[in-house]
Amino acid sequence: MLFLEFNFIPKLHLESIFQSSFLKMPNRKVVKFFFDVISPYSYFGFEGITRHRSVWKTPIQMKPFYFAGVVKHSENPGLPLRVPIKEKYMHKDLLFSAQYWGIPFRLPKDYTNMMLNTSSIVPQRILVASQLRDNALMEDVARALWHRFYAYGKPIFTKSQVAEVLRDLHVKNSEELLMMSDSAEVKNILRENTDEAIGNGCFGAPWMHITDNHGKVLQTVFGSDRLPQVADFLAEPFKGPMREKKQNA
Numbered sequence: 001m002l003f004l005e006f007n008f009i010p011k012l013h014l015e016s017i018f019q020s021s022f023l024k025m026p027n028r029k030v031v032k033f034f035f036d037v038i039s040p041y042s043y044f045g046f047e048g049i050t051r052h053r054s055v056w057k058t059p060i061q062m063k064p065f066y067f068a069g070v071v072k073h074s075e076n077p078g079l080p081l082r083v084p085i086k087e088k089y090m091h092k093d094l095l096f097s098a099q100y101w102g103i104p105f106r107l108p109k110d111y112t113n114m115m116l117n118t119s120s121i122v123p124q125r126i127l128v129a130s131q132l133r134d135n136a137l138m139e140d141v142a143r144a145l146w147h148r149f150y151a152y153g154k155p156i157f158t159k160s161q162v163a164e165v166l167r168d169l170h171v172k173n174s175e176e177l178l179m180m181s182d183s184a185e186v187k188n189i190l191r192e193n194t195d196e197a198i199g200n201g202c203f204g205a206p207w208m209h210i211t212d213n214h215g216k217v218l219q220t221v222f223g224s225d226r227l228p229q230v231a232d233f234l235a236e237p238f239k240g241p242m243r244e245k246k247q248n249a
Ligand SMILES: N[C@@H](CCC(=O)N[C@@H](CS)C(=O)NCC(=O)O)C(=O)O
Pocket: 038, 039, 040, 041, 042, 076, 078, 079, 080, 203, 204, 205, 206, 222, 223, 224, 225
């Protein structure tokens, strides 16, 4: 009898713990945000989502990927800059959107040509190398690259151009970071991030996956302008541009 009682009490206790903590635990989602510094809409999405980090409980994973790889794989012929009437609209829309997000922005000289004919492989690999050191460093570098390009019209696509950004940010051992960006590890991560997006139907940037806490993709999302829907899906607040959070002025 004593044995039975002894057995019974801990069982009940365990059940109640299980019910209160595991069964009622919210099924926490995760947002993966795929971006490339060649993509100006990635800049807006990057600002929007990182500003919302302060008001969301949902974890956000930042994923530098290679936009040219996405475009090639998806055989996307619809890049707005390739269609003159969309190009004209996009130039205006970029300024309009930058104003909304409170981002200093003007179109660098020869913008369309540069966007269509320049590779972002160097800065993207440097972002991956920075992220291996520290995600906050990666975000600072990404923001500084975009700021240099859109606020000052200075290019950001070669090693020496990125090195200047690292120097301005006073990044420690920046030479090591530049060397690391050529490593197989970094190249593989960039490829894996790109393949992960492509494997889920990606054709453009920015791109997001909303996953469950086991990594299963519940929703894929294209565009910086989809953050209100993302917030709604996560049952999180959408607070607009949160311009008070802007870091580059
Ligand atoms: N409406 C989207 C536009 C995003 C966009 O046009 N991204 C470009 C790269 S910067 C792209 O991936 N375009 C591919 C396409 O439109 O098919 C937004 O506001 O973010």
